[in-house]
Amino acid sequence: MDGFLNATVLLSNFVLVPGLAYGAQLALGALGVTLVYRVLRFANLSHGDLMAFGAMLGVLSTWALQAAGVSIAPLPTALLALPLAILGTALMSLFIETAVYRHHRLRRSAPAIFMIVSVGVMFMLNGLVRVVIGPDDQRFADGARFIVRARDFEAMTGLSEGLSIRVSQGITFAVAMAAVAALFYFLNRSRAGKAMRAYADNEDLALLSGIDPDRVVRHTWIIAAALAAIAGTLYGLDKSFKPFTYFQLLLPVFAAAIVGGIGNPVGAIVGGFVVSFSEIGLTYAYKKFLTYLVPPAWAPEGLMQLIATDYKFAISFAILVIVLLIRPTGILPGRVL
Amino acid sequence: MRKPLLTTAVLYALATSAAQAGDTVKVGIVFGFTGPIESLTPDMAAAAELAFKEASDTGLFLDGTTIEPIRADSSCVDAAVATAAAERLITADGVAAIIGADCSGVTTAVANNVAVPKGVLLISPSATSPALSDITDNGLFFRTAPSDARQGQVLAEIVKERGIDTIAITYTNNDYGRGLSDSFSSAFEALGGSVVMTASHEDGRADYSAEVGALSASGAEHLAVFGYVDQGGKGIIEASIDAGAFDTFILADGMIGESLTEAFGADMPGSFGTLPGSDSPARATFEEMAKAAGIIGSGPYRGESYDAAALLVLAMQKAGSAERSAIQPAVMDVANAPGEKIFPGELEKALTIIAEGGDVDYVGATDVEFTEVGEAAGAYKEVEVKDGAFATLSVR
Numbered sequence: 004m005d006g007f008l009n010a011t012v013l014l015s016n017f018v019l020v021p022g023l024a025y026g027a028q029l030a031l032g033a034l035g036v037t038l039v040y041r042v043l044r045f046a047n048l049s050h051g052d053l054m055a056f057g058a059m060l061g062v063l064s065t066w067a068l069q070a071a072g073v074s075i076a077p078l079p080t081a082l083l084a085l086p087l088a089i090l091g092t093a094l095m096s097l098f099i100e101t102a103v104y105r106h107h108r109l110r111r112s113a114p115a116i117f118m119i120v121s122v123g124v125m126f127m128l129n130g131l132v133r134v135v136i137g138p139d140d141q142r143f144a145d146g147a148r149f150i151v152r153a154r155d156f157e158a159m160t161g162l163s164e165g166l167s168i169r170v171s172q173g174i175t176f177a178v179a180m181a182a183v184a185a186l187f188y189f190l191n192r193s194r195a196g197k198a199m200r201a202y203a204d205n206e207d208l209a210l211l212s213g214i215d216p217d218r219v220v221r222h223t224w225i226i227a228a229a230l231a232a233i234a235g236t237l238y239g240l241d242k243s244f245k246p247f248t249y250f251q252l253l254l255p256v257f258a259a260a261i262v263g264g265i266g267n268p269v270g271a272i273v274g275g276f277v278v279s280f281s282e283i284g285l286t287y288a289y290k291k292f293l294t295y296l297v298p299p300a301w302a303p304e305g306l307m308q309l310i311a312t313d314y315k316f317a318i319s320f321a322i323l324v325i326v327l328l329i330r331p332t333g334i335l336p337g338r339v340l
Numbered sequence: 341m342r343k344p345l346l347t348t349a350v351l352y353a354l355a356t357s358a359a360q361a362g363d364t365v366k367v368g369i370v371f372g373f374t375g376p377i378e379s380l381t382p383d384m385a386a387a388a389e390l391a392f393k394e395a396s397d398t399g400l401f402l403d404g405t406t407i408e409p410i411r412a413d414s415s416c417v418d419a420a421v422a423t424a425a426a427e428r429l430i431t432a433d434g435v436a437a438i439i440g441a442d443c444s445g446v447t448t449a450v451a452n453n454v455a456v457p458k459g460v461l462l463i464s465p466s467a468t469s470p471a472l473s474d475i476t477d478n479g480l481f482f483r484t485a486p487s488d489a490r491q492g493q494v495l496a497e498i499v500k501e502r503g504i505d506t507i508a509i510t511y512t513n514n515d516y517g518r519g520l521s522d523s524f525s526s527a528f529e530a531l532g533g534s535v536v537m538t539a540s541h542e543d544g545r546a547d548y549s550a551e552v553g554a555l556s557a558s559g560a561e562h563l564a565v566f567g568y569v570d571q572g573g574k575g576i577i578e579a580s581i582d583a584g585a586f587d588t589f590i591l592a593d594g595m596i597g598e599s600l601t602e603a604f605g606a607d608m609p610g611s612f613g614t615l616p617g618s619d620s621p622a623r624a625t626f627e628e629m630a631k632a633a634g635i636i637g638s639g640p641y642r643g644e645s646y647d648a649a650a651l652l653v654l655a656m657q658k659a660g661s662a663e664r665s666a667i668q669p670a671v672m673d674v675a676n677a678p679g680e681k682i683f684p685g686e687l688e689k690a691l692t693i694i695a696e697g698g699d700v701d702y703v704g705a706t707d708v709e710f711t712e713v714g715e716a717a718g719a720y721k722e723v724e725v726k727d728g729a730f731a732t733l734s735v736r
Contacts, residue, residue, distance in 0.1 A: 016583055016584070017549070017553035017556070017557070017583060017585075018553070021549045021550075021553075025547075140570075148582075149582075152584070153582075153583060153584020153585075154584055156584075157584070165583075165584035167582055167583055167584050169582060238546070239546075241547075242546035242547040243546050243547075243575070244546075245544065245546060247544060248544075248545065248546040251545075282550065283549075283550055283553070286550045286553075286554060287550070287553050287554060287557065288537075288553070288554040288555075288557035288558060289557065290557050290558065290559060291556070291557040291558075291559055292557065294559070306537060306554070306557065306558060307557075308554055308557075311539065311554075312539060312541075312550045312551045312554050313513075313539075313540060313542070315550055
């Protein structure tokens with residue numbers, strides 16, 4: 004029995020808890036991508052760097068709040084900085100919309116052109132973040148670090164495996180759930196949300212029924228920016244803030260959006276968790292886990308690791324290719340926005 | 341049309357005159373002034389320049405010749421940048437020899453692509469990859485830093501003496517990490533220990549929990565981390581402590597730094613490691629000299645940089661000229677016994693002895709004693725985390 008409990012705790016500690024937190028961050032990112040894809044009809048490759056921009060604003064506002072002596076210990080100050088980050092990122096993406104995308108929207112440019120334009124925007128944001136905050140690692144987490152510490156858990160339960168849950172993981176999950184709930188309420192219940200869905204469904208028909216396209220586009224950018232800022236700040240809080248890592252995050256985020264069926268918000272969330280658990284689950288070495296479960300004589304010699312951790316990024320890429328080959332509409336097709 | 345020709349002519353004249361040593365000798369200093377170790381290199385270069393200045397100021401060096409150091413950027417990671425920088429120093433600036441490079445990868449590139457083909461002496465103060473012992477260097481490559489093969493051996497002995505038999509290793513995925521990991525594993529296994537898992541990690545990632553999860557699943561209780569203290573190595577330790585995967589870490593030189601103990605000192609008591617260096621009186625002399633010149637001499641590779649520069653000066657004096665081809669044979673003569681022992685700050689004495697036809701044995705800040713392949717044999721400090729800070733236990 005102890006063996007089973009130990010195995011469960013072990014797996015929770017190294018796969019379940021990190022997977023849930025990482026999945027929530029990917030889901031928030033993928034929601035932004037999916038929304039822009041569905042309403043504005045292009046793959047926004049600058050979303051990763053929009054997350055970096057939002058996270059940067061989160062870091063800067065956290066520092067400002069810390070300097071002003073504001074604290075909500077044991078919770079991290081970054082939580083208070085989140086609204087400021089969202090506001091700044093929304094203004095930035097509205098600025099990008101007016102300065103860059105609007106021109107192409109009025110000319111009704113092809114989606115491929117939009118995508119290339121978004122690559123340009125990506126590099127601009129990328130450079131901007133580096134100029135403002137520099138390319139280095141920045142720390143901005145404060146307050147308590149753990150909800151449950153591994154060593155305390157061991158002492159409490161008497162098991163030989165510990166379970167650790169960090170405050171940042173708890174907050175990531177809670178904030179992500181709140182953001183997703185708010186998004187679904189907006190899309191399904193509010194007037195602006197319904198207008199957005201109508202516009203996404205059939206642009207011309209929506210225009211005929213008196214929906215203001217500029218308003219819809221503005222709303223889309225504000226929501227995408229808010230999601231990016233939240234995802235970026237939470238990722239930075241949970242892991243560490245470094246501008247370059249957000250560029251790397253673009254691949255798993257797109258993989259998540261496409262796995263779930265691009266354009267489908269529920270799919271983006273499912274996709275986020277599929278990608279995160281694939282990455283973590285496939286690179287985890289199950290030797291210790293199996294040793295707890297099977298009789299000692301059967302204990303595995305090798306590491307029981309499917310893929311070396313070096314190939315973590317390759318997993319999201321492989322998922323992307325496999326889904327596009329086998330089921331291009333994603334695992335949850337049909338029900339879009 | 342005339343101007344480029346003129347410039348070339350002038351440059352050529354400058355280059356040849358410098359190489360033939362009228363009253364100045366140019367030497368290159370190729371360190372990574374940008375890149376991953378950019379915080380270390382300014383003081384390393386300043387330490388090398390300190391030795392050049394000391395020699396020039398005596399007025400005894402090659403009948404009153406002064407030395408003009410020229411800095412160039414190796415970038416630490418980009419072989420093309422380092423090669424171009426060394427190439428420029430040799431062809432355009434006409435340096436007599438080069439101090440550098442710093443990181444193992446770029447040093448190999450500079451040695452193979454530029455220094456050896458052009459017959460220019462290269463002395464690195466900080467490249468520690470074991471692979472550099474075996475390059476075809478025609479005797480032109482020296483290093484005042486010991487090879488990591490030695491560090492791996494020393495560290496393996498310490499681990500074994502502490503009664504640890506089973507460990508997992510993670511190393512930063514480059515020449516330094518891989519070389520150290522290889523030398524440590526073979527030494528540790530030769531001593532009867534067992535390495536249950538060896539995994540590399542990439543620097544600059546945000547999250548290392550997957551790496552740590554795999555390492556901890558190997559069943560080892562101790563984790564050896566051969567990485568960089570401000571990079572992935574720190575991330576590995578942070579993720580290990582967060583998940584409660586490991587408490588005691590075995591650390592190599594790249595991981596010993598105050599930033600590590602400041603962040604996690606209280607969570608990793610009893611972790612231990614090795615760091616090149618010794619506590620000799622010569623070292624203390626050097627640190628005082630460095631302090632007077634505004635350099636923090638206790639940092640990594642400062643003493644080695646000073647020693648590399650000092651050796652170059654003495655070798656040129658011994659050779660009696662700054663001709664590129666003449667310097668190399670003299671290096672071993674001045675570095676090793678027999679001869680009068682020379683400590684930091686005693687270049688004047690050494691230059692006098694050599695000028696009078698005597699023999700010197702340069703000891704310097706780091707007890708320089710070259711092995712047959714021209715690298716320092718090396719002394720290591722054993723350090724342990726006690727009360728949240730690194731404490732030196734002994735010197736090996």
